[in-house]
Amino acid sequence: MRKLKNWDKKTWLSSKNYILEFNKFLNKKVKFNKNTTILDIGCGRANIISALQKKYKFKNQPIGIDIVANKDVKKNIIFKKINALKYLKNKGKYDVILIKQTIHFFSKSNLNRLLSLSKKSLNNKGKILIFSLKTNNNKIPCFKKMRKNLEKSLKRDEVLFKIIKKNLKKITYTNFNFKVSISKQKYVRMIKERYISCLLNMSNKEIQFGISEIKSKYKNQIKFTDTLKCICYRK
Numbered sequence: 001m002r003k004l005k006n007w008d009k010k011t012w013l014s015s016k017n018y019i020l021e022f023n024k025f026l027n028k029k030v031k032f033n034k035n036t037t038i039l040d041i042g043c044g045r046a047n048i049i050s051a052l053q054k055k056y057k058f059k060n061q062p063i064g065i066d067i068v069a070n071k072d073v074k075k076n077i078i079f080k081k082i083n084a085l086k087y088l089k090n091k092g093k094y095d096v097i098l099i100k101q102t103i104h105f106f107s108k109s110n111l112n113r114l115l116s117l118s119k120k121s122l123n124n125k126g127k128i129l130i131f132s133l134k135t136n137n138n139k140i141p142c143f144k145k146m147r148k149n150l151e152k153s154l155k156r157d158e159v160l161f162k163i164i165k166k167n168l169k170k171i172t173y174t175n176f177n178f179k180v181s182i183s184k185q186k187y188v189r190m191i192k193e194r195y196i197s198c199l200l201n202m203s204n205k206e207i208q209f210g211i212s213e214i215k216s217k218y219k220n221q222i223k224f225t226d227t228l229k230c231i232c233y234r235k
């Protein structure tokens with residue numbers, strides 16, 4: 001499978017407003033202070049922990065890990081290019097472990113490993129925060145084949161949620177909603193760049209076909225709500 005490289009490259013997911021809203025949401029779950037230690041699993045360009053570092057000036061810079069090292073990863077955090085399962089064996093301890101839009105990259109057994117290792121890597125009263133696309137009535141703008149792939153992946157996510165519930169047990173659920181308004185031109189560029197994993201395995205022809213479908217289906221400004229389910233575990 002191709003690797004996901006353009007998810008947070010100049011998309012709404014890397015916009016100032018999104019990061020601000022997301023971090024406000026996080027702050028309701030975790031009372032950050034200078035001593036908070038954070039690990040972001042599957043951090044991408046590390047926009048989220050970088051903004052947190054700017055705001056809270058943590059004594060220990062947050063650590064972001066990813067199997068892809070993008071050129072423009074933020075510099076005010078510690079980035080490591082490593083598989084999460086390998087990294088978590090190094091016995092570090094954190095107050096917050098963030099796993100945002102990353103669980104779908106794991107097999108069922110590896111997700112169980114990831115969760116068990118994450119629990120062991122938490123400080124007392126530490127939290128694991130898992131974010132994943134909402135699975136029912138998801139509003140991400142899609143062309144037909146993309147919707148089919150996305151629905152398949154969301155069905156699998158529901159199985160992953162059951163694994164999470166079984167492994168972590170005492171968890172709470174909330175939703176993070178972000179209102180997106182994006183020009184069709186920009187969204188077409190995101191699709192061309194295969195911003196979301198349900199596009200990774202499509203042929204160039206399928207992508208081109210899908211783009212013409214998007215062009216005829218949507219108005220010049222595309223508006224929708226991007227909703228993430230947040231699963232919170234506290235040690």
Ligand SMILES: C[S@@+](CC[C@H](N)C(=O)[O-])C[C@H]1O[C@@H](n2cnc3c(N)ncnc32)[C@H](O)[C@@H]1O
Binds near residue numbers: 043082084101106
């Ligand atoms: C959809 S992106 C989300 C990026 C970021 N968390 C965000 O929400 O903006 C998922 C990220 O997980 C990374 N990833 C996938 N499998 C991984 C693994 N086993 N260990 C670490 N990172 C992984 C991918 O390379 C990708 O950057």
